Amino acid sequence: MTTSNRRIVSGMRPTGRLHLGHYRGVLKNWVELQHSYECFFFVADWHALTTHYDDPSIIETSVWEMVVDWLAAGVSPGAAKLFIQSRVPEHAELHLLLSMITPLGWLERVPTYKDQQEKLREKDLATYGFLGYPLLQAADVLIYRAGGVPVGEDQVSHIELTREVARRFNHLYGREPGFEEKAEAAVAKMGKKNARMYRQHRKNYLEKGDQDALAVAKALLEGQQNISIGDKERLFGYLEGSGKIILPEPQALLTEAAKMPGLDGQKMSKSYDNTISLRDAPEEVEKKIRTMPTDPARVRLTDPGDPEKCPVWQFHLIYSDNDTREWVQEGCRNATIGCLDCKGPVIDAVKAELKPIHERAREYERDHKAVRTIIAEGCDAARDVARDTLEEVRAAMGLTYT
Ligand code: TRP
Ligand code: SF4
Secondary structure, three states: OOOOOOEEEEEEEOOOEEEEHHHHHHHHHHOOOOHOOOEEEEOOOOHHHHHHOOOHHHHHHHHHHHHHHHHHHHOOOOOOEEEEHOOOHHHHHHHHHHHOOOOOHHHHHHHHHHHHHOOOOOOOOOOHHHOHHHHHHHHHHHHOOOEEEEEEEHHHHHHHHHHHHHHHHHHHHOOOOHHHHHHHHHHHOOOOOHHHHHHHHHHHHHOOHHHHHHHHHHHHHOOOOOOHHHHHHHHHHOOOOOOOOOOOOOEEEEEOOOEEOOOOEEEEOOHHOOOOOOOOOOOHHHHHHHOOOOOOOOOOOOOOOOOHEEEEEEEHHHHHHHHHHHHHHHHOOOOOOOOOHHHHHHHHHHHHHHHHHHHHHHHHOOHHHHHHHHHHHHHHHHHHHHHHHHHHHHHHHHOOOO
16 A cells, blocks of 8 residues: 555445454454544445345344444544445445446456355345445445555455456546646656656656666655645556556455454354354353353363364463463363363453443443434545545546536
């Protein structure tokens, strides 16, 4: 991600209560990012409709609950813009415009298309909306001209598609009349020394394919304070000889998906019914962990066990320090501790992790109005940025009719 583009976009589908898997896999990362990047986080309700069109009630009930879960997890409306996708209809217009230039094959080749259809066999996902959903995601990102998208491994192909669509768009529409003259005028505005360096590096890249020269020239451009954004875009495009960069290509920011195991040892997921929800009461947490399955070899207290065969051990790997882990290994293999003893530290750790989350959730549960205000303000801020991009996109595609 370039240093001048520290904007990040990410969305989450409102299809149920958030759990520890979401917290450890996504939300903690958002909370960290919000202080060093300009973050746009949204409720992806249209995305949820692509798979839940036959029963949208879960979406309706999940939208506000999910925003409360975000806030409870520490996502801060002061630091990040929080909004609802369908309240920023610019996403839909950009999606439509991008659909004109997106070859069907690009969408059919996205691996999640076939995977999800097979996984969700009970649903008819041979719909136009489902095929186009990665392109809608591309529009979500490109409408903010984001530099980065925090995603898990499963979504990397969507960011790749986003980059291809952006490249195609810029190639098709980045040629404005008089581009060369405007670019040359912009070079002159950088000042003598910078202009000379820019020209030299550009030449080295265009004539000899010198990648280092390209990188240096890009860094030089990023550091320019006195030229307008439009001129900057021109000069980025001019560097590679093509045209103006209207929609920059974002990077996938791969989050080291701290895989959260579920209560049964499989990945924590609502569809496996093995979750601890962020707002489960402490008694509920305790009950869920106490009834977790353990190594089946430990029928009696005197039967030794093997932590590798036990989902509780997965929790110790996340929540316990070395001493505790040694105590588990020893005690389990020598049958000197019982499984309930072993679960004690896990119960305490999960409760401790959820405590501040519950406290913040309680505040927002009491104050619906505050939550709605946060979203209304986030929507306004997002729309301001989205409208600017869309205006340029419309102009580039010849839709202004002045
Ligand atoms: N497709 C993502 C998911 O299913 C959600 C999403 C929609 C998203 N638009 C996005 C994520 C834009 C990142 C950026 O999880
Ligand atoms: Fe699992 Fe701990 Fe019981 Fe061993 S002692 S089987 S690690 S719960």
